[in-house]
Amino acid sequence: MKICPQCGVELDDDLPACPLCKTSAQPTGRIENNTDYFNQPRELLSDFHALSRIQKRKLFWELSGIILLSGILVTLIIDVLTTQRITWSRYTVTICKVIFANFTLFSFLRHKLLIMLVGSFGSTSLLLVLLDMYNQKIGWGSQLGIPLLLAFYLIVIILTILVKKARHLGLNILGFFFLATGLYAMCVEIIVSGYIHGHIMLRWGLIVFVSVIPIAAILFFIHYKLRKGIELKRFFHI
Numbered sequence: 001m002k003i004c005p006q007c008g009v010e011l012d013d014d015l016p017a018c019p020l021c022k023t024s025a026q027p028t029g030r031i032e033n034n035t036d037y038f039n040q041p042r043e044l045l046s047d048f049h050a051l052s053r054i055q056k057r058k059l060f061w062e063l064s065g066i067i068l069l070s071g072i073l074v075t076l077i078i079d080v081l082t083t084q085r086i087t088w089s090r091y092t093v094t095i096c097k098v099i100f101a102n103f104t105l106f107s108f109l110r111h112k113l114l115i116m117l118v119g120s121f122g123s124t125s126l127l128l129v130l131l132d133m134y135n136q137k138i139g140w141g142s143q144l145g146i147p148l149l150l151a152f153y154l155i156v157i158i159l160t161i162l163v164k165k166a167r168h169l170g171l172n173i174l175g176f177f178f179l180a181t182g183l184y185a186m187c188v189e190i191i192v193s194g195y196i197h198g199h200i201m202l203r204w205g206l207i208v209f210v211s212v213i214p215i216a217a218i219l220f221f222i223h224y225k226l227r228k229g230i231e232l233k234r235f236f237h238i
Helices: 028-038 040-049 053-083 089-108 114-136 141-165 169-196 204-227
Strands: none
Touching: 053 089, 089 114, 114 141, 141 169, 169 204
16 A cells, blocks of 8 residues: 555555545655646646736736637638638628727726727727728718717716716616616617608607616615615615
């Protein structure tokens, strides 16, 4: 019987390593190498946790770049081999480039939210324009997609500013979110109706906005009362 040099467990003669601690049961000269082999995944995980936030974001950016570049090369090769020219692969290439641009903004400019959102809006708008060009200038991307995108990003910027200006965060975040959702619903109806019918119509979007106002008001009221130190049980008379 062999004995594990790490935990002292008796081992069968045919076992190459301890089943508990993975320490090699080989002679002393080979224990260190085998131990490193079994502990390699654990060491890699500890090395990842030892990285700083900036290093982790850089690693995420590099991995995403490799994956997207691989997708671009594969689709280009398949397209050229099957059609003898670049046709459908330009959609994949363009989308991958825009995704990588947004990953880059998120990885390195996440603390500069305004710049990140403006850059993301610009790259995504460029994607819609290019898709229009690829489809022989249909026009939905520039006439419908970009206005919807602009309304979305403006509301996100306003929502971000309101959250940052709030001294205490809690249920008021949900209130801001409901108001932003109702506002965007109105923007969607205005933009879509103008694109389809040629004039502005405001029906269901206004209904959504009016419906979320009482919900947001209740959330703001509860948040204000909680700031004053009133317990929920006392507030709801439970």
